[in-house]
Amino acid sequence: MQEVIFDALVHGVYVVTTRVGEKINGMTAAWVSQVSLHPPLVVVSIAPSRYSHDLIRESGVMAVNVLTSEQVELGKRFGYKSGRKVDKCAGLAWITKATGAPILPQAYAYLDLKIVSTFPAGDHTLFVGEVVEAKILHPQARPLVFKKSDFF
Numbered sequence: 207m208q209e210v211i212f213d214a215l216v217h218g219v220y221v222v223t224t225r226v227g228e229k230i231n232g233m234t235a236a237w238v239s240q241v242s243l244h245p246p247l248v249v250v251s252i253a254p255s256r257y258s259h260d261l262i263r264e265s266g267v268m269a270v271n272v273l274t275s276e277q278v279e280l281g282k283r284f285g286y287k288s289g290r291k292v293d294k295c296a297g298l299a300w301i302t303k304a305t306g307a308p309i310l311p312q313a314y315a316y317l318d319l320k321i322v323s324t325f326p327a328g329d330h331t332l333f334v335g336e337v338v339e340a341k342i343l344h345p346q347a348r349p350l351v352f353k354k355s356d357f358f
């Protein structure tokens with residue numbers, strides 16, 4: 207059944223970042239969705255084993271960086287190793303906006319969010335964030351797509 211679900215649902219690819227003091231980290235996430243218009247709420251589903259899970263809980267903020275179709279390598283960089291073991295942001299340019307969570311200037315777009323609630327959901331946790339700032343950085347680019355366990 208899981209194979210059917212992977213094939214049926216199409217996702218974007220996002221690097222979800224956060225910052226606790228001087229510590230910054232990011233992880234690739236595909237399970238991201240808008241869930242309210244007023245206020246603008248976006249949910250990110252994160253497994254408790256992720257380092258990002260602990261950091262976002264602690265900081266109460268996150269940024270959703272939308273990858274472009276040219277950024278598969280960035281998706282792999284943040285998606286296959288944990289920030290507990292490597293500094294995934296090393297050598298990458300990043301800026302901050304309203305919340306202080308790292309924003310990747312080369313991303314298609316960013317959403318800067320303040321966490322407003324969390325919910326357990328099976329083997330993941332849903333982090334619901336209110337978008338406090340958002341911008342399309344590269345309107346000419348095409349967002350990256352994740353389907354059937356592969357990038358497109």
Ligand SMILES: Cc1cc2nc3c(=O)[nH]c(=O)nc-3n(C[C@H](O)[C@H](O)[C@H](O)COP(=O)(O)O)c2cc1C
Pocket residue numbers: 219231232233234235236237238251252253255256257258259281282284285286287288289290352
């Ligand atoms: C394309 C792709 C999508 C992913 N989507 C999610 C997701 O939605 N939620 C999640 O918990 N992990 C997801 N992951 C796995 C995490 O990115 C991965 O476990 C990462 O190493 C966690 O990093 P951290 O420990 O530094 O937080 C995804 C990985 C890839 C490659």
